[in-house]
Each structure stands twice: as C-alpha cells, then as structure tokens.
Amino acid sequence: MHESAIKGVEGLELNGCDAEIRESRISRIVVEGYDTSLPREDVEKALRNHFASCGNIIHVYVPINDESDIPNRFSFIYVNGEDEEKALRLNGSDMGGGILQIYAYPFHENYLDDVLATMKEGPGHRLQRTLEVTGYDPSLSMDDVESKMCKHFSPASAFAYRTCGGLKSTALVYVIGEDAVQMALELSGRSVDGMNIVVTQVLPRKPIKCGYYTNPCTRIRLRSKKRSLLGGREDMLFCV
Numbered sequence: 001m002h003e004s005a006i007k008g009v010e011g012l013e014l015n016g017c018d019a020e021i022r023e024s025r026i027s028r029i030v031v032e033g034y035d036t037s038l039p040r041e042d043v044e045k046a047l048r049n050h051f052a053s054c055g056n057i058i059h060v061y062v063p064i065n066d067e068s069d070i071p072n073r074f075s076f077i078y079v080n081g082e083d084e085e086k087a088l089r090l091n092g093s094d095m096g097g098g099i100l101q102i103y104a105y106p107f108h109e110n111y112l113d114d115v116l117a118t119m120k121e122g123p124g125h126r127l128q129r130t131l132e133v134t135g136y137d138p139s140l141s142m143d144d145v146e147s148k149m150c151k152h153f154s155p156a157s158a159f160a161y162r163t164c165g166g167l168k169s170t171a172l173v174y175v176i177g178e179d180a181v182q183m184a185l186e187l188s189g190r191s192v193d194g195m196n197i198v199v200t201q202v203l204p205r206k207p208i209k210c211g212y213y214t215n216p217c218t219r220i221r222l223r224s225k226k227r228s229l230l231g232g233r234e235d236m237l238f239c240v
Contacts, residue, residue: 025080025081025189026058026078026079026080026081026185026186026188026189026199027078027079027081027083027084027087027104027106028076028077028078028104028105028107028185029076029077029078029084029088029102029104029105030074030076030102030103030104030105030112031047031074031075031077031100031102032075032100032101033095033098033099033100033101034047034075034095034098034100035097035098036070036071036072037070038071039069039071040062040064040069040071043062043071043075044062044075046095046096047060047062047075047077048060050090050093050100051077051079051087051090053086054079054083054086054087054090055079055080055082055083055086056079056080056083056200056201057077057078057079058078058080058185058199058200058202059076059181059185059201059202060075060076060077061075061076061181061182062075062076063075063076063116065118066118072115072116074112074115074116078185081189084104087102088102088103088104090102107185107186127176127177128174128175129174129175129178129180129181129202129203130172130173130174130202130203131172131173131174131175131184131203132170132172132201132202132203133149133170133171133172133173133197133198133199133200134170134171134197134198134200135195135196135197135198136148136149136171136195136197137195148192148193148195148197149171149173149197151192151193152187152190152192152197153173153175153183153184153187170200172203173199181202184199185199185202187199
C-alpha cells in the first residue's frame with residue numbers, strides 16, 4: 001500500500017461487532033488453472049459465473065501482459081469476508097475443462113509480486129474504474145461527504161460522483177488504474193470518523209459519467225469553481 005495511505009489509516013478502529021467487521025472487510029482470493037489462451041474479458045466473465053454462488057463478487061482482476069494482452073496464470077477474486085469460505089470450497093472444481101486451484105491471498109501477502117511484475121499496467125492500460133461505496137452518513141452536507149471520502153481514499157481516488165436527487169447512502173468513487181482499485185479494496189471496512197465506509201462493487205470498465213477527467217497526479221482543487229464548471233450542479237464530489 002502507498003505510504004501516505006498507510007499513514008492515513010493508522011490508528012483507525014473498526015466499528016461494530018466481529019460479525020459486522022467480517023461483513024464489511026474484503027477477502028482476496030487467488031485462482032489459477034483456467035485457460036490462459038482466452039481473452040481477458042472471457043476469463044473474467046467465466047470466473048464471475050463460476051463464483052456467483054459464493055455471494056457478492058466485489059471485483060475480479062485478471063492481470064494481463066501489457067504488450068501481448070495474454071492473461072496471467074493467476075487471477076484475483078474479491079469477496080466479502082463472510083463469503084471467503086464458500087469461495088475456497090470451489091478449490092478443485094472444473095471451469096471450462098480446467099481444474100481450478102483456489103486459495104486465500106490476504107492483502108498483507110506479497111509473494112506473488114515477482115510473478116506479477118511483468119503484468120503491471122502501462123500508461124495505456126491505466127483506465128478509470130468506478131467503485132460503488134456505502135457506509136457514510138447521508139444526512140451530512142455535500143462538502144462533509146466530499147471531505148470524508150477524500151480523507152479515506154486519497155491518494156487512490158480521483159473524485160466521487162452522486163446521482164441526482166439529493167444525497168443517498170451510496171456514492172460512486174472514480175479511481176485510475178488497478179493499483180488504486182487494490183488500495184481502495186484494502187481500505188474497505190475501515191472506520192473513518194465513526195463511519196464504516198465500504199466498497200460494495202467495482203463496476204465494469206466504462207467512461208466517467210460526468211465527462212470530466214481528473215488526473216490524480218495533477219489534481220487541482222476546484223471548490224470555488226465547482227458549481228460554475230458543472231452548471232450549478234451540487235451532486236459531484238471531487239477528491240483531490
């Protein structure tokens with residue numbers, strides 16, 4: 001995890017009982033044994049379908065070689081903590097003729113880093129991803145929600161977006177690149193000022209809804225200009 005992100009969560013305590021903590025924290029699972037000759041999208045779809053019975057599949061990450069687009073032999077499934085055991089029971093199951101090997105890979109583990117080093121995303125593959133986030137107080141003002149979201153996810157986040165119709169309990173947080181997604185998933189379930197902010201889904205790859213792009217490396221705070229730039233709209237949260 002990025003050093004500044006680690007500092008940002010030091011000393012934070014989890015809220016609720018142990019069961020609630022397990023439900024809000026995310027487990028990372030490694031899968032191998034599938035057909036790596038298939039396109040990445042086909043492998044992702046097959047893995048989602050294969051693990052569908054295990055509960056909410058938060059994210060499926062199939063690393064690819066940046067030059068050849070060939071999927072790596074290792075892929076990662078992210079599920080709610082209480083669903084980890086169900087997913088692990090699929091070890092040895094058949095998926096498209098391949099026998100899957102499935103095992104837990106907690107966020108603090110890094111023994112696959114060397115194997116995945118050649119799969120790091122180049123600039124052309126560091127696409128925007130959208131995270132569905134819940135757990136913040138919907139009665140807070142827009143500025144307060146913005147501040148808390150940025151405090152929690154920065155430096156991983158570019159900005160968060162609220163649908164029209166006022167504040168609800170769910171926000172969409174936009175991040176750039178898989179490393180930022182990984183960081184956000186690791187932070188999920190951490191308590192921030194008494195709120196248990198949780199990533200419930202990493203949505204499919206698609207363009208940012210609002211049409212604005214914020215480079216996380218060159219962010220500029222737009223508080224004073226935000227309303228005029230967005231035509232008076234107040235449903236946009238920028239994490240800068």
